[in-house]
Amino acid sequence: MKTVKLLSVFALMATMLTSCYTEVIVEDDYVVNPTPAITINQLLNAYELWYVDINETIGYGESPFLQIAFTVSFRNGTLYANNNLVGIGSQGNGFGIPIGYYNAYNMILDIDHDIDGYDSFDVYQIDNNTIELYNPFNDTSYFLNGYQRSNFDYDYVFYDNIQYFMQEYEAWEKTYTSSYGALNEFDNENFLQFLSGGNDNIFRSSQDPNGVNPNNLYWDYTGSYGVGNTIGNIYLKTLTLDYDYFDNEFFELSVINDQRIELLHPNSGTVYQFTGRGYIEYLKEGTIIDKSKTSALKKRVQHTNKKENSRENTRNQV
Numbered sequence: 327m328k329t330v331k332l333l334s335v336f337a338l339m340a341t342m343l344t345s346c347y348t349e350v351i352v353e354d355d356y357v358v359n360p361t362p363a364i365t366i367n368q369l370l371n372a373y374e375l376w377y378v379d380i381n382e383t384i385g386y387g388e389s390p391f392l393q394i395a396f397t398v399s400f401r402n403g404t405l406y407a408n409n410n411l412v413g414i415g416s417q418g419n420g421f422g423i424p425i426g427y428y429n430a431y432n433m434i435l436d437i438d439h440d441i442d443g444y445d446s447f448d449v450y451q452i453d454n455n456t457i458e459l460y461n462p463f464n465d466t467s468y469f470l471n472g473y474q475r476s477n478f479d480y481d482y483v484f485y486d487n488i489q490y491f492m493q494e495y496e497a498w499e500k501t502y503t504s505s506y507g508a509l510n511e512f513d514n515e516n517f518l519q520f521l522s523g524g525n526d527n528i529f530r531s532s533q534d535p536n537g538v539n540p541n542n543l544y545w546d547y548t549g550s551y552g553v554g555n556t557i558g559n560i561y562l563k564t565l566t567l568d569y570d571y572f573d574n575e576f577f578e579l580s581v582i583n584d585q586r587i588e589l590l591h592p593n594s595g596t597v598y599q600f601t602g603r604g605y606i607e608y609l610k611e612g613t614i615i616d617k618s619k620t621s622a623l624k625k626r627v628q629h630t631n632k633k634e635n636s637r638e639n640t641r642n643q644v
């Protein structure tokens with residue numbers, strides 16, 4: 327009788343262990359679970375917005391539509407993106423603009439971009455609100471963080487990436503100069519343009535009279551510029567224009583609205599306002615809608631050194 331009891335206990339334990347067993351595959355130091363708890367479409371639709379954390383990118387390739395996007399959204403087969411900071415939070419009810427179509431199945435995400443065409447990604451769930459999109463064609467991974475529109479901080483994204491906002495107009499025209507402040511060389515500058523050449527931001531300035539069409543401006547000077555933070559105030563930035571022939575010009579930069587900025591010139595005490603002319607709606611890196619300009623090089627770049635092309639975190643494949 328005792329022998330029968332023991333055998334029954336062993337049989338029960340074996341059954342329980344077998345029923346709880348899930349196959350786990352170790353691949354390149356990752357634990358990969360081939361049986362997802364939810365489908366890939368459920369995962370992609372769990373959040374309304376996926377913020378592209380460009381600084382976490384692994385690899386040396388680029389997927390253009392992800393390189394320029396601040397957020398992407400997967401809505402019933404249509405792919406949306408916030409590519410511009412002008413209007414972010416209001417454009418497309420916060421989703422941005424439609425940029426193509428997608429098809430998600432098993433652990434694959436296929437993208438048909440309106441301009442870039444077809445691309446495909448392996449999808450991995452890193453944690454409950456982070457996914458990795460790995461492009462096997464260029465051996466590069468992008469990491470996306472999920473948010474709902476109601477708890478997404480559009481303002482933070484705007485001010486944290488304000489250098490790109492400066493590039494979203496063909497030119498900035500000086501439309502106000504304070505009556506106070508000492509005379510200085512910058513009084514003569516009537517237009518500014520902010521370009522991007524990768525990691526080195528380039529600006530141009532013009533002394534042409536007000537009212538000139540941006541396409542007809544003569545740019546008197548080309549130099550480098552930098553946008554910096556101020557401690558304790560995310561809404562106040564610094565702008566440095568590198569004029570070689572009369573040193574740098576330093577400003578405190580404030581954003582009045584999506585089309586107007588204010589520059590305080592501390593050395594003279596003068597306040598300037600510049601208004602954006604020729605809004606550029608970006609669809610992808612190097613391509614814009616109904617516009618063409620030298621600043622079409624605009625794309626988001628990493629602020630830190632690119633990581634080694636290896637994955638160091640445990641992930642669950644979906």
